[in-house]
Amino acid sequence: MVSIEAVRASNARLKNTQPGLVALFVGATSGIGEYTLKQFYRQTASPVVYFVGRNQSAATRILSELEPLNPTGTATFLRADITLLSSVRTLCASLLTRSQTLNLLFLTPGTFSLKAYSPTPESLDRKLAANYYARLYFVRLLLPLLRATAAAGGLARVVSVLAAGREGEMDFADLELRRGFSLGKAMRHAVGMTGFAFEELAGEAENAGVGFVHAFPGWVRTGFARDEGVLVRAAVRVVGAVMAWKFIGADESGERHLWVATSGAFPGRVGGEGEGEGKVGKGEEEVQVARGSDGVVGSGAYLVGEAGQVVGNEKGLKGLRARGAGPKIWTHTLEVFERVERGWETDAKAAEERANATSGLSSS
Secondary structure (H helix, E strand, C coil): CCCHHHHHHHHHCHHHHCCCCEEEEECCCCHHHHHHHHHHHHHCCCCEEEEEECCHHHHHHHHHHHHHHCCCCEEEEEECCCCCHHHHHHHHHHHHHHCCCCCEEEECCCCCCCCCCCECCCCCEHHHHHHHHHHHHHHHHHHHHHHHHHHCCCCCEEEEECCCCCCCCCCCCCCCCCCCCCHHHHHHHHHHHHHHHHHHHHCCHHHCCCEEEEECCCCECCCCCCCCCHHHHHHHHHHHHHCHHHCECHHHHHHHHHHHHHCCCCCCHHHCCCCCCCEECCHHHCEECCECCCCCECCCEEEECCCCCECCCHHHHHHHHHCCHHHHHHHHHHHHHHHHHHHHHHHHHHHHHHHHHHHHHHHC
């Protein structure tokens, strides 16, 4: 466990040690994303921040609240429904034209629903799209920026906030859960796929220097059920009241996630010792490099709990690893991306043919 005092001391050094950080926050118009965005903006020098969400009015409010926190910062809102990978592609293309650096990709998008399998127009379940596929598509498309930043000696980190440590059984024959969907399975698959995908990415030589963190936030009030019916919202309020003693406040949640996003404890593979008890930094900035999700110190992929501790369902992970989970999951993920991209090409070709046919009718 990392004390809140240690977290605050680390964060307080950011203005002097890491000025001019560039970050993309996805899913930051409420909850943990918003809390962390504000702490990042307040506690860094001359930050450049892009944040993504669906709610324009919430974004307008956040922009007005960011300005007095740091007059040297720059913040830009990008509106999109990221459950569509086509929207992710458009956003990433835009960011690649705006910036040549990316220090932090912070991912918290989600959609709360008690509905069964609910496919998007791209044939992905909406919950799995928000919790896994869209997040990893952001990672895949923005890795060139992260790699370049790491190669130049800068912080380069991906943080996906979901449920690290809650890994469980997975159906490798139906990772998209088209046949055997349940809410529990959807969460287990998103959680397990995130951790193993991060291990695969961290193990690629070209990603050396980029740290990948799957974090569990603990109990935090996020307003995740605000779009549900009256009964669901009432039930959530009751649970919140009963479990109030367990909740982490907005400020502390933001501070802790800022620490996870910037601490030297979670370096890319090249930044850690790779074995033993490695440390980075000097003097008061010296920190212990964390043990990676594969058990190796400084492996580049980490599972982190709500108090900054290393977590992981060791028994569950061992069984999944023995079944080749990492390669299977990453191969599946790339196949899904390729399938969706082929669908765009097919749709574009069909649209062009319709346009040509219409043009031909008009000219005749």
